Amino acid sequence: MRPLVKVKVSSKKKTTGSVRRRVQSAATPAAKAARPAAKTVTKTAKPAAKTITKSAKQKPAKKTAARGARGRLKHAEPQLLIERFQAAIPDPHVELHFKDPWQLLVAVILSAQSTDRTVNQVTPVLFQRWPTPEALADAAQEDVELVVKSTGFFRNKAKAIRAASRMLIERFGGSVPRTLEELVEVPGVARKTANVVLGAAYGVSSGIVTDTHAMRVAQRLALTREQAPEKIEADLCQVFAREHWIALSHMLVLHGRHLCTARAPACSRCALNELCPARLSPPDGSWHERAAQEASDMAERSLGFVRALAARA
Numbered sequence: 457m458r459p460l461v462k463v464k465v466s467s468k469k470k471t472t473g474s475v476r477r478r479v480q481s482a483a484t485p486a487a488k489a490a491r492p493a494a495k496t497v498t499k500t501a502k503p504a505a506k507t508i509t510k511s512a513k514q515k516p517a518k519k520t521a522a523r524g525a526r527g528r529l530k531h532a533e534p535q536l537l538i539e540r541f542q543a544a545i546p547d548p549h550v551e552l553h554f555k556d557p558w559q560l561l562v563a564v565i566l567s568a569q570s571t572d573r574t575v576n577q578v579t580p581v582l583f584q585r586w587p588t589p590e591a592l593a594d595a596a597q598e599d600v601e602l603v604v605k606s607t608g609f610f611r612n613k614a615k616a617i618r619a620a621s622r623m624l625i626e627r628f629g630g631s632v633p634r635t636l637e638e639l640v641e642v643p644g645v646a647r648k649t650a651n652v653v654l655g656a657a658y659g660v661s662s663g664i665v666t667d668t669h670a671m672r673v674a675q676r677l678a679l680t681r682e683q684a685p686e687k688i689e690a691d692l693c694q695v696f697a698r699e700h701w702i703a704l705s706h707m708l709v710l711h712g713r714h715l716c717t718a719r720a721p722a723c724s725r726c727a728l729n730e731l732c733p734a735r736l737s738p739p740d741g742s743w744h745e746r747a748a749q750e751a752s753d754m755a756e757r758s759l760g761f762v763r764a765l766a767a768r769a
């Protein structure tokens with residue numbers, strides 16, 4: 457029995473081994489060709505599948521994001537916005553008081569981080585005491601500081617308006633230059649100040665004023681997605697024709713300052729309500745009625761300024 461068992465086992469082993477060798481030898485060419493091929497297919501297929509899966513997941517996300525961005529940026533027709541702004545603010549103007557470009561330049565420098573009302577209380581005293589650029593440039597720093605103190609940052613502001621006056625005398629013959637490039641060289645004058653002065657004093661369309669009020673209104677009307685003043689100005693200048701830039705600057709500022717305020721915008725009374733993606737409440741009455749009311753409020757405020765000026769004179 458024992459030899460038989462050994463024989464069976466060895467024969468099985470031999471058979472298995474020989475079969476394996478035969479299969480291997482017979483299959484080697486194909487296997488050599490097939491195996492790498494199979495590996496290649498598998499390796500190639502897996503990353504490809506992954507790639508497809510990833511791109512399939514990403515594409516809808518990208519589309520959604522793009523649609524969302526376009527949706528947020530979708531603003532009303534510029535002409536419609538202008539039409540309603542013109543009805544609500546028929547007399548767009550700067551609320552700072554001035555008699556000439558130099559006075560406006562000084563007032564705008566003082567208005568940084570302050571209110572026009574405060575500046576309008578300070579400038580009559582300032583210009584009475586130092587009525588020309590020469591006089592202000594020669595004034596003592598401490599004396600000017602005392603006069604402009606209530607506008608805040610008074611040391612820097614006193615220094616800036618004296619230095620600006622000095623530069624006007626030394627480089628521009630005592631006049632405020634009429635180009636943006638020259639004006640931004642004056643101490644204390646950045647692009648926003650230059651746009652206000654050029655537009656309001658000379659009627660030069662150098663850009664659109666983007667102070668905190670104008671930027672807020674532009675963002676709420678979906679005219680921009682930007683945060684930086686220069687980028688918001690660039691967006692606005694693309695949307696609106698140059699002929700509207702000066703008036704629109706005042707309209708955005710006045711609308712933001714008096715109606716579309718930061719904390720409590722009066723959306724139900726806003727003439728632009730139906731055109732505004734950020735409105736918080738439905739409109740009251742027709743847009744013509746709302747525009748007429750805003751215009752009336754604006755006129756009343758202007759009259760108040762004139763009365764206050766007359767009372768001080």
Ligand code: SF4
Nearest residue numbers: 716721723726732735
């Ligand atoms: S509807 Fe409201 S948020 Fe829009 S511009 Fe008017 S006040 Fe501002």
